Amino acid sequence: MMESVTSTKKPLPSDIEIAQNAELAPIPEVAAMVGLDEKHLVPYGRNVAKVDLAAIDEMSGRPDAKYVVVTAITPTPLGEGKTTTAVGLAQGLAKIGRKPVLALRQPSLGPVFGVKGGAAGGGYSQIVPMETLNLHLTGDFHAITAAHNLLAAMVANHLHFGNELGLDEIQWRRVMDMNDRSLRHIIEGCGAKTDGVTRQTGFDITAASEVMVIMALATSLTDLRERLGRIVVGFTKDKKPVTAEQIGAAGAMAVLLKDALMPNLMQTLEHTPAFIHTGPFGNIATGNSSIIADRVGIKAGDILLTEAGFAADMGAERFFNVKCRAAGLTPNAAVIVATVRALKSHSGRYQVKAGKSLPEEMLQENPGDVEAGIENLRKHIQIIRDFGVQPVVAINAFPTDFPSEHDVIKRAAEDMGARVAVSTHVADGGEGAIELAKTVVEACDDEVDFTPTYEFSDSLETKIEKIATKVYGADGVELSPAAKKSLAMYTEQGYGDLPVLIAKTQMSLSHDASLKGAPTGWTLPVREVRLAAGAGYVYAICGNMMTMPGLSKTPAAMRIDIDENGNTVGLF
Structure with missing residues (x-):
């Protein structure tokens, strides 16, 4: 049996230990790396700043960066490391003399305190400070929650005062940024007549809010205001839509969201600039970070990396068909993150469950299992190619992988004409992603024939x-x-x-x-x-979509605490 890929290396410290020991660059210096004038920074503490939207116009004369989306094969419930790969790739690009910029989604508190944990990356490829990123950041999610619930309150108030618009079928629920299954279905207005109209409703998680997607797709403050007004909260008996504009809530919602529309500037462990903004659900919404962040990032470096939720059939499909068209941006390449464990799971021989260790047999050297699941990778390569974009397969190497298993992935990718590179960015940071970085630069120079799946004029x-x-x-x-x-x-x-x-x-x-x-x-x-x-x-x-997750029996929140020095412990 061959030695595993990283078996000779010492175990990594925990993600939070790595992050807390990092030396951060002052945020004005991070901004300066991409020519962002300090006058456009709105500081939030020592290590985060919002970026004033006026920067977009000031930078408009600069050339566009190459635009690269990081997606993946169909994942296991554990995730295959798209964010981590995007961060590592950015650091690797900096190592080879490029000026990379990241545009990533903000994590929701639900997964942070649930099973999945945070979404700051991992190992030596993280966004820092990781506690700040995973816990509140600059309050954007809370602003979205408040704006959404303001509209819900005004809908309820409209019903209470006679329902002048004739609302009959109400589709606007409330939201909160936490996993809480007990709020999926509730009855409101259960008290006296003065407590409102009694009706059945419920809560979704904030990441599932339409307001979250509006923030992600808005191209300006004016566009945001117009989109908020178009929200349909329900229908009359004769099926006429009733909007937030008609309810009278859209203006106040825009006021609540004005500051949240500014993207957040952070950095990687190796000081690469990262714009963190919005976090729509990946399976019921767009699953992509904001157009606003991309409009800043596309002028701020020479390669802009963004990450699309879940696999190429999910987040990347929406990136191409919805986000790119709304933004007016053309992608230059797509990175498909593949892991040995995910391909082994697609063999159908193993069950992978969130919060549980991988089956012991799955960790043994077995290129045959990888081969049995390789059609999933081939399909995702084809999905990217059908959009007219060049695919690069990034093998996210785990310590339990074997070279023979990576060879199966390489052969399959190369047989389909895709570039491929192994990356050890989790263990080695940017150094481990240099091969991947060089491969992506090559792909960005290829001709692109961007072709969406459908025309807007189609039914x-x-x-x-x-x-x-x-x-x-x-x-x-x-x-x-x-x-x-x-x-x-x-x-x-x-x-x-x-x-x-x-x-x-x-x-x-x-x-x-x-x-x-x-x-x-x-x-x-x-x-x-x-x-x-x-x-x-x-x-x-299609099927039952969970818009308000529940906590597991032993959620991550049970392991998160604070020590005597005020440091967060147990966050991952």
Whole structure:
């Protein structure tokens, strides 16, 4: 048996230990690295600053950076390290003399205190301070929560004072940035008549809020205000939409969100600038960081790296079909993060569960298991190629990997004409990502023929079918009667030209989490279609989507504490 990839190295300190021992550069120095004038910084403590939107106009004359999205193969519940790879790649690019910039999503408190933990990267490829990033940051999520719930309160108030607009079907729930299953379904107005109208409603997590997606897709403060006004909170009995503008809430919501629209400037462990902004859900929303952050970052360096949630069929599909088109930006390359453990799981021989150790047999050298799951990688390479973008497969190396297993991945990628590189950025920081960095630079020089999956002029039904067949590999789509009725109604109301998102599991290319690899011979069932008019899309729901997660029996919150010196411990 061959020696594992990093078996001779000492165990890494914990992520938080690495982060807390880091020497940070003053944030004005980080800004200066990308030519960002200090007058545009709004300091938040010592190590974070918001960036005034006036910087966008001031930097507009600069050339655009190369634009690279980091995506992945279909992940295990543990995640395959897209954020970590994006951070490591940025550090590697700096090592070879480039001027990289990161634009990443902000973590939600729900996963931080739940099973998954934080999302600052890992090992020696992290955004720092990691506690600040994972816990509140500059309060953007709280501003989004407040704006969302202001609208909910004003809808309830409208009902209480006679329902002049004739709201009959209300679709606007409340949100909070925490996992709490007991709030999924609630009854409000249970007291006296003066306590409001009694009705059933519930809470979603803030990352699932349409306001979060509006923040991510807004191109300016004016655009933000207009999108907020277009939010549809419900329908009348004759199916006419009722908007936030009609309720009278949109202006106040914009005031609450004005400061939150400014992206947050942070740094990696090796001082690479990172713009952290917004955090929409990856399976029911866009799963991408903000256009505003990209508009700053695209002028701030020579390569802009961003990360799209989950796999290429999820976050990357929305990056290409929705975000790039809304932003008016053309991608130059896509990095597909692949891991041995994920491909072994796609062999169908192992069960990987969140919060549980990997099966012992899965850690043994077995290139045959990787080969058995390799169709998943091939499919994701094809997805990227179909968008007219060059794919680079980044093998995120784990200490339990073996060279023979990496060889399987390399052969499969190269057979499809994709570039491939092994990266040890978790253990080695930027040094471990130099090979990957050089490979990405090569890919960025290739010709791009950016081709979205559908035209906006296609019917809503056609858009859904094209995503299902061209991206997921389905044979077709089966629409429920309710879904057909909604599609017809939205088209009649003038929403037919909107893009489409498909809300489905992230654990499979299909709608069924149990179907591993690259399943064929299946049909995508659409049980419901909803409208997100403010965000600017229609979304089709396949299966049961969890918009308010619950905590596990032993959530991460039980291990997080503070020591006698005021240092956070147990965060990961």
